[in-house]
Amino acid sequence: xxxxxxxxxPLRRKTRQIKVGNVAVGGxxxxxxxxxxxxxxADAGATVSQIKAxxxxxxxxxxxxxxxxxxxxxxxxxxxxxxxxxIADIHFDWRLALGAVDAGVDGLRLNPGxxxxxxxxxxxxxxxxxxxxxxxxxxNAGSLEKAILAKYGGHPTKEALVESALRHIRILEDMDFxxxxxSLKASSVPLTIESYRLLAGKVDYPFHxxxxxxxxxxxxxxxxxxxxxxxxAGGIGDTMRVSLTGDPRDEVKVGWEILKALxxxxxxxxxxxxxxxxxxxxxxxxxxxxxxxxxxHIEEPVNVAVMGCVVNGPGEAVEADVGVAGxxxxxxxxxxxxxxxxxxxxxxxxxxxxxxxxxLKERRK
Amino acid sequence: xxxxxxxxxPLRRKTRQIKVGNVAVGGxxxxxxxxxxxxxxADAGATVSQIKAxxxxxxxxxxxxxxxxxxxxxxxxxxxxxxxxxIADIHFDWRLALGAVDAGVDGLRLNPGxxxxxxxxxxxxxxxxxxxxxxxxxxNAGSLEKAILAKYGGHPTKEALVESALRHIRILEDMDFxxxxxSLKASSVPLTIESYRLLAGKVDYPFHxxxxxxxxxxxxxxxxxxxxxxxxAGGIGDTMRVSLTGDPRDEVKVGWEILKALxxxxxxxxxxxxxxxxxxxxxxxxxxxxxxxxxxHIEEPVNVAVMGCVVNGPGEAVEADVGVAGxxxxxxxxxxxxxxxxxxxxxxxxxxxxxxxxxLKERRK
Numbered sequence: 038x039x040x041x042x043x044x045x046x047p048l049r050r051k052t053r054q055i056k057v058g059n060v061a062v063g064g065x066x067x068x069x070x071x072x073x074x075x076x077x078x079a080d081a082g083a084t085v086s087q088i089k090a091x092x093x094x095x096x097x098x099x100x101x102x103x104x105x106x107x108x109x110x111x112x113x114x115x116x117x118x119x120x121x122x123x124i125a126d127i128h129f130d131w132r133l134a135l136g137a138v139d140a141g142v143d144g145l146r147l148n149p150g151x152x153x154x155x156x157x158x159x160x161x162x163x164x165x166x167x168x169x170x171x172x173x174x175x176x177n178a179g180s181l182e183k184a185i186l187a188k189y190g191g192h193p194t195k196e197a198l199v200e201s202a203l204r205h206i207r208i209l210e211d212m213d214f215x216x217x218x219x220s221l222k223a224s225s226v227p228l229t230i231e232s233y234r235l236l237a238g239k240v241d242y243p244f245h246x247x248x249x250x251x252x253x254x255x256x257x258x259x260x261x262x263x264x265x266x267x268x269x270a271g272g273i274g275d276t277m278r279v280s281l282t283g284d285p286r287d288e289v290k291v292g293w294e295i296l297k298a299l300x301x302x303x304x305x306x307x308x309x310x311x312x313x314x315x316x317x318x319x320x321x322x323x324x325x326x327x328x329x330x331x332x333x334h335i336e337e338p339v340n341v342a343v344m345g346c347v348v349n350g351p352g353e354a355v356e357a358d359v360g361v362a363g364x365x366x367x368x369x370x371x372x373x374x375x376x377x378x379x380x381x382x383x384x385x386x387x388x389x390x391x392x393x394x395x396x397l398k399e400r401r402k
Numbered sequence: 403x404x405x406x407x408x409x410x411x412p413l414r415r416k417t418r419q420i421k422v423g424n425v426a427v428g429g430x431x432x433x434x435x436x437x438x439x440x441x442x443x444a445d446a447g448a449t450v451s452q453i454k455a456x457x458x459x460x461x462x463x464x465x466x467x468x469x470x471x472x473x474x475x476x477x478x479x480x481x482x483x484x485x486x487x488x489i490a491d492i493h494f495d496w497r498l499a500l501g502a503v504d505a506g507v508d509g510l511r512l513n514p515g516x517x518x519x520x521x522x523x524x525x526x527x528x529x530x531x532x533x534x535x536x537x538x539x540x541x542n543a544g545s546l547e548k549a550i551l552a553k554y555g556g557h558p559t560k561e562a563l564v565e566s567a568l569r570h571i572r573i574l575e576d577m578d579f580x581x582x583x584x585s586l587k588a589s590s591v592p593l594t595i596e597s598y599r600l601l602a603g604k605v606d607y608p609f610h611x612x613x614x615x616x617x618x619x620x621x622x623x624x625x626x627x628x629x630x631x632x633x634x635a636g637g638i639g640d641t642m643r644v645s646l647t648g649d650p651r652d653e654v655k656v657g658w659e660i661l662k663a664l665x666x667x668x669x670x671x672x673x674x675x676x677x678x679x680x681x682x683x684x685x686x687x688x689x690x691x692x693x694x695x696x697x698x699h700i701e702e703p704v705n706v707a708v709m710g711c712v713v714n715g716p717g718e719a720v721e722a723d724v725g726v727a728g729x730x731x732x733x734x735x736x737x738x739x740x741x742x743x744x745x746x747x748x749x750x751x752x753x754x755x756x757x758x759x760x761x762l763k764e765r766r767k
Contacts, residue, residue, distance in 0.1 A: 073677065179709075179721075192721070224674040224707075226663045230635055250709065252673045253690050259659040262624045263631030267664075270595055270632035280677035282687045282708070288677075294624040298591045299632075308617040309589040312438065312645035312653075322647045325618050342589075343647070344544075344615065356544075356557070 048272035052243040055171045055216050057098055058122030058143035062171075062218055063243025063275045068301055070292040071098040071245070071278040072285040073126070079107035081114040087285065088119045094289040095304055095336075098276065100124040100146060103133050112140035124173070131157040138164040146173040149208040150182070150201075162212045171216040173245055174205040178223035193223060195232040202236055217242045218275065222249035226264040233273050243275035250280065257281040258291050262298070269299050303338030309357060310343040319363025320382060321345035327386040332393060337400070339393055342371075343385075359392045361385050372396065413637035417608040420536045420581050422463055423487030423508035427536075427583055428608025428640045432667055435657040436463040436610070436643040437650045438491070444472035446479040452650065453484045459654040460669055460701075463641065465489040465511060468498050477505035489538070496522040503529040511538040514573040515547070515566075527577045536581040538610055539570040543588035558588060560597040567601055582607045583640065587614035591629040598638050608640035615645065622646040623656050627663070634664050668703030674722060675708040684728025685747060686710035692751040697758060702765070704758055707736075708750075724757045726750050737761065 054064030062069060072091050076083040078101045088099050103109060103125045116123050124144040125137035131152040134145060138161075145165055149158045149172070165172055178193035181201055189197040198221045209217055219242050221232040229248055237244070248264045251257035261279040268274045279288045279295070296302040310325040325343040332339070342360035360371040361380075368385035370378050372392050380388045419429030427434060437456050441448040443466045453464050468474060468490045481488050489509040490502035496517040499510060503526075510530060514523045514537070530537055543558035546566055554562040563586045574582055584607050586597040594613055602609070613629045616622035626644040633639045644653040644660070661667040675690040690708040697706070707725035725736040726745075733750040735743050737757050745753045 075677075225665065226631075227635070227665050250674045250676055250707070252675050253687070253694050255655075255694070256659055256663075256673055257675075258623060259627045259656060260663040262627030263635075263660050263663040266591075266628030266631040267635035270592070270628075271636075282675040282677060282690050290620075291624060294621055295628050298621075298625040298628040300590065300592050308621055309615045310617045310622075310647040311615055312440075312647060322618070325647050329618050329620070342615070 050237055050244075050272045052241050052275055053215070055218060055243060056169070057124065057171055057276075060097055060122050062245075066275065068269065068274055068296055069097040069276040070095055070289055070296065071100060071124075071276055072096050072288045072292070073100040073102070073278065073280075075285055077108075078102055078115070079105070079111050081111040081118075084111065084115050085118040088115070088121070091285060091289050092119065092121055094286055095293050096121060096285075096289045098122045098124060098144075100126050100278075102126045103137055104128070106133070106136065109133055109136035109140060112137055112142055116141045116143075127152075129153075131161050134161045135164055138168060138170060142170070144171045144173065146175050148174055148176070148205050150205050158208060159212060162209060162214050165216070166212075166214055169216065171218060172209065172214070173218045173220060174202060174209075175220045175222070175245070176201045176205070177249055178225070178228065179250070193228070195228060195235050198223065198228075198232040199236045199239070203239070206240065206242070215242075218245050219243075220245040220247060222247050222280075224248065224250040224252075224260075226260050226267075229264050230267050233268055234271070237273055244273060245276050245278065246274040247278045247280055250282075252282060254281055254283050254287055257283075258287075261291060262295050265295050266299060269295070269301060305335045305338065306332045307338065307340045308343065309340065311345040318365045319345040319368065321363065324361065324363070324368075324382070324385045324389075328389050331386065331390050335393075335397070337397055339397065341389060341393065343389070358396055359389055361389055415602055415609075415637045417606050417640055418580070420583060420608060421534070422489065422536055422641075425462055425487050427610075431640065433634065433639055433661055434462040434641040435460055435654055435661065436465060436489075436641055437461050437653045437657070438465040438467070438643065438645075440650055442473075443467055443480075444470070444476050446476040446483075449476065449480050450483040453480070453486070456650060456654050457484065457486055459651055460658050461486060461650075461654045463487050463489060463509075465491050465643075467491045468502055469493070471498070471501065474498055474501035474505060477502055477507055481506045481508075492517075494518075496526050499526045500529055503533060503535060507535070509536045509538065511540050513539055513541070513570050515570050523573060524577060527574060527579050530581070531579055534581065536583060537574065537579070538583045538585060539567055539574075540585045540587070540610070541567045541570070542614055543590070543593065544615070558593070560593060560600050563588065563593075563597040564601045564604070568604070571605060571607070580607075583610050584608075585610040585612060587612050587645075589613065589615040589617075591625050591632075594629050595632050598633055599636070602638055609638060610641045610643065611639040612643045612645055615647075617647060619646055619648050619652055622648075623652075626656060627660050630660050631664060634660070634666060670700045670703065671697045672703065672705045673708065674705065676710040683730045684710040684733065686728065689726065689728070689733075689747070689750045689754075693754050696751065696755050700758075700762070702762055704762065706754060706758065708754070723761055724754055726754055 052063040122143035125142045127134045127147040223229045251260040279291045311321045340357040342357035355374040361368040417428040487508035490507045492499045492512040588594045616625040644656045676686045705722040707722035720739040726733040
């Protein structure tokens, strides 16, 4: 995996830094991209191969559900076979949490108020502290404590979400445990944004951000980008998971694309291309999609412009690493702002890919 | 087209209201969804049929490029055949602008500083004023004035974009013309966000927002949702166009999905569905995609939850108009928070669609 950089933002919320395995979260660490497997965790083989596919796409932390002892048993095998930190997602059962810690996971996702009496909580927290494992408190609008829900009129509000988070935080702090990150997820984007903003003023723990139950790839991608975009542009968010009803590989791709869009991190191709309009005399869409496909394996950041008109074309093409400004069936190829040659439209994708590969080779020297 | 509502937001930037045909932009008007045709405007037949397809998807204002006199000639025919306001997009040529006004368009997109000497600008502005047509000043990072670019070191900065906008605004204000909306588009999402934020403190004209040259459907959707999400969640934006290199129908769909995600407007299906995880014993993705497909024609707002586990499932299902909480191959169907029946997984999509249609019928009474 390539190291990516993050622009220092003066706006970024100041948070404590914690470590999930070898990945720093919070402080000035880059916002990391997480996902969650959807294989049965008990099936170590299937889970490992899914995680490896996610690693290749830039997944930096992986979470697996641990609903039973068969899953606990698989954790050791999974941990050994993968390169990125492994988080066990536990609900209700403290013994599963202890088992996961023993199996060598790098972090827990567990709401301490939900695992029973104080003695049990203490035992889990002590085990996590001994191994220096962080705990993520994950508050979810769909599973708020009944008492808190009742207090806020039976519906999840930002105040209810924040109160639930603070309750779990207090339990951990009372045990002198501070390796905490927090998520406050709702399927409502504004509720999610407002809840994180409210809690941001109250604690300095790093935030895991996401829109939960965001829906299908189409609506889930847009809800996640709109919500996480609003949070990140306001300096909130230290690690993120895009939740989609579908293939977790899409979660990683969308996660990276959001970070790239906000110029918080760089990875692979950043493509700038014309909207099509009545002025266009060049097949921008065809050329852009072809380039996107052929350069999808690139991990090093590279900016490519595919422009189809003379109004904004040359300006954008000049700003990119490699660009093509098209018009009337021909494309002018730009490299680092300099026009290098003219090609026919059908050769434009080839020419851009060739120049990108050349530029990357040059850069690696 | 159904009327949609917009939640009053205390955060929304206060702007003057202008009218584009019968669509109000700014003030307390709902954020409207625009697109731009990619047919040749001179081909009135093709352009009209594209616009009709966009209208059906909820496009509320349509813009066409007017690069030549053949396009001007087609405008009258186009205007007559469509239901939504028509905006002529003009670059450089004042005679095309006058021709478009004569042809009965509802607005111009035109940067007055780019159409030549003062006498020509005056003639165009007078023509627009007589017909009460608004003018959008569209500043684009890729086509900034050379003098302004040079002043800011040769690269488009937020200050450069804002200075260009203010220059065009001053030209119109000096002619007592104030039916203005403004866009400041860049392919860089942070540059776009920061430019709008900077200009928001200086003028009260409504903003047309968008990320320009945002790229292919995949990256363009994410850049647009992240950038427009950040702006809209901060109260900025009165009308929007999502720019994609591809089919303008996708621009309208993505535009609506962004507004729905931020709960600024409602239209059709809002689906909440589980991310898949190792706990899942119900085919959420299959059921959700099936429901999305079968309810895509619905314009009235309806919330549907498709949940696959017992942790957050029942909570979310209860909040939706219709929901299904799945588990072990069966689904419990909820209507307005009440569990009404249990169905097999393969019948879950049918059952949800049936309950939605029933609920809509009930609501229409």
